[in-house]
Amino acid sequence: MDFSQVRGFNYQPSYGAYGMQLWECFDEKVVRKELSWGKKYFPGFNTVRLWLCWNYWKYDKPGCIDKIKRYMDAAEANDLKIVPVLFNRWHDLYMDWGGLYLDHFIKDTFCEDRASLIEFTEQVTRALVGRDSILVWDMCNEPFSYGGPIEGIFKETQQIELNWLRETYQVIKSIDGRHPVSISPAAGRGIEDTVTLNEVSDVHLIHPYFWDDVNDAEDRKRFESMMDDFAAYRDKTGKPMLTTETCIGNLDDAARVKNMEYTLEEHKKRGFGWLAHALMESYVADLHGPGKGIVSRPGIMYYVDMQGNLRPGHEAFNNY
Amino acid sequence: MKKINDNPYAHIHGVNYVPSYALCLNDIMDHFDDEVIARELGWAHEVGFNSVRMWFSDTSYTRDSGAFLKNMDRILEILAAYDMTLMPTLFNRWVDPRFYFGQLDLMVAMGDVYDTKVKYITDVVGAFKHDPRIIMWDMCNEPFSYGWIHDCNEALVQQLYPREIRFWKTCIEVFRSVNASQPLTMGFVDPIPECIYEVCRLCDVLSCHVYRGWTDGTLPERVDVAIDYANQLSKPLINTETCQGSLDDATRSFCIDRTLEAMHQAELGFYVWQLCTGEMVSARRDRTDPNCAPGDQAYMSFLTRDGKLRAGHEIVKKYL
Numbered sequence: 017m018d019f020s021q022v023r024g025f026n027y028q029p030s031y032g033a034y035g036m037q038l039w040e041c042f043d044e045k046v047v048r049k050e051l052s053w054g055k056k057y058f059p060g061f062n063t064v065r066l067w068l069c070w071n072y073w074k075y076d077k078p079g080c081i082d083k084i085k086r087y088m089d090a091a092e093a094n095d096l097k098i099v100p101v102l103f104n105r106w107h108d109l110y111m112d113w114g115g116l117y118l119d120h121f122i123k124d125t126f127c128e129d130r131a132s133l134i135e136f137t138e139q140v141t142r143a144l145v146g147r148d149s150i151l152v153w154d155m156c157n158e159p160f161s162y163g164g165p166i167e168g169i170f171k172e173t174q175q176i177e178l179n180w181l182r183e184t185y186q187v188i189k190s191i192d193g194r195h196p197v198s199i200s201p202a203a204g205r206g207i208e209d210t211v212t213l214n215e216v217s218d219v220h221l222i223h224p225y226f227w228d229d230v231n232d233a234e235d236r237k238r239f240e241s242m243m244d245d246f247a248a249y250r251d252k253t254g255k256p257m258l259t260t261e262t263c264i265g266n267l268d269d270a271a272r273v274k275n276m277e278y279t280l281e282e283h284k285k286r287g288f289g290w291l292a293h294a295l296m297e298s299y300v301a302d303l304h305g306p307g308k309g310i311v312s313r314p315g316i317m318y319y320v321d322m323q324g325n326l327r328p329g330h331e332a333f334n335n336y
Numbered sequence: 337m338k339k340i341n342d343n344p345y346a347h348i349h350g351v352n353y354v355p356s357y358a359l360c361l362n363d364i365m366d367h368f369d370d371e372v373i374a375r376e377l378g379w380a381h382e383v384g385f386n387s388v389r390m391w392f393s394d395t396s397y398t399r400d401s402g403a404f405l406k407n408m409d410r411i412l413e414i415l416a417a418y419d420m421t422l423m424p425t426l427f428n429r430w431v432d433p434r435f436y437f438g439q440l441d442l443m444v445a446m447g448d449v450y451d452t453k454v455k456y457i458t459d460v461v462g463a464f465k466h467d468p469r470i471i472m473w474d475m476c477n478e479p480f481s482y483g484w485i486h487d488c489n490e491a492l493v494q495q496l497y498p499r500e501i502r503f504w505k506t507c508i509e510v511f512r513s514v515n516a517s518q519p520l521t522m523g524f525v526d527p528i529p530e531c532i533y534e535v536c537r538l539c540d541v542l543s544c545h546v547y548r549g550w551t552d553g554t555l556p557e558r559v560d561v562a563i564d565y566a567n568q569l570s571k572p573l574i575n576t577e578t579c580q581g582s583l584d585d586a587t588r589s590f591c592i593d594r595t596l597e598a599m600h601q602a603e604l605g606f607y608v609w610q611l612c613t614g615e616m617v618s619a620r621r622d623r624t625d626p627n628c629a630p631g632d633q634a635y636m637s638f639l640t641r642d643g644k645l646r647a648g649h650e651i652v653k654k655y656l
Binding site for chain 1 (some may be wrong): 360399431436441443444481490495496615
């Protein structure tokens, strides 16, 4: 598949607030229904990014692998390509999703079960290797989440984290020679992490969110400059580039749509495919309004509410 | 053995409690089960424990603050019916190396104390600030938990301490602003490192987690070190976690006898780890953690699934 043609979403099922809960309470019927709502409202929806959960796998390895397969089945039944995310390093300050923590990387062998990260990678890759629906393996969501610049104590930590990613990359490649392998850094440090991760990226996966005011020319200029940097790096390395998260939220539907339109236009100009964050209203951070948990700075980021209604104005996604 | 100069908590013969249904920290309140909790706390009472230490999660509070406060009150109501008190633990920084339980990411604990954390402390402590059913508040279970990694990069760790100290000092300031009647403690790993003494000084009661030393007879010395420190700070002392685990019931029984005999000799109040066989790490024979003698596995429940004391565990009654 041509990565520039990717049009889709991240997906967090509606029924949970964090990884452990989403996987403990996995409900295939709900997943199938919610993904079908996505297809109904967005006919061009062709790819979905699905987050797996190492934390849960530790508690029930065969059960988790079975659920992962059924998760993939549900996406395939909706004729979707899949970007499976093996690990998560993003930790919302208010509603933590879980995943791997900074604690796991402050010492190379902090986690005595470090081998289990590799075992999880092996089991998942072997379970899914035969599926044509895999678009690209996403090893980890937003690594190097240190809350600031990589300096001082974080220099060594980053090397430890990078060593683990190198090993993970090799493990996947050794089992699955067909599909590309990559990783999705946050864009908080601009292109810096994308460059660092080039060696473990067959495809560049990026998260360019436009956080600022769409009416402010200076804000737009900064964002466009970052997008230009990404495009230039894509051209320099000759590798495809795909946005695996974008479109910041807003409490106001119209303002959200305006931001989305601008963001996706900038993507289109540069030939980037994209996966917006995120399809469904959910208890997960940033995917709900007041009443279902705290609403913080990213605002509300869903497209379809829990009752299956399209969020007002969000059909504009189809224009891109 | 040494004696604690100021010792109002010698009578505490308590138990740590995670409801059997909880796989991870958030499950305790997110999947709150009144019936299970009432039954299991009844078992704790039957054994003879007079206080319970329970961990809570700001994520659960953020998700549904109303339900959280209502359910916490219900726990207190159940305990009061059995004439037992509660030590609520507000945060967790213990990271199990094998199974995810849920904790503040180190990145979060090194940063600013965000408004939701302030609100969590203020609201929860504020709601029960003069409640005699609460014996004291535990701000956090095992902060600075990287300190016990034997071969950790010393220079790295020394850079982490000041950041985490800053975080907890702010949390304690928030706690003080509520003017709660109950004292404040924090459950530190054993031995308490000198570099966090400034946090210890801010607590009303010093907490230690003396587990080790029952195999080689050094446990009383470890208790003495904690007592010395409490006396030096002119603070009461309590051991909020103790009794390592074992797969072998007889070995565990021996461990409990040795450990609690030392507490008895020192007239040190304690909370053993932990009440129930359940879903979390250390609560099942197939989900052990490394808190045990070398070569063993830490299965740490006192009660079996049907609420009966594990074989040999009636020894605990000698110390209640």
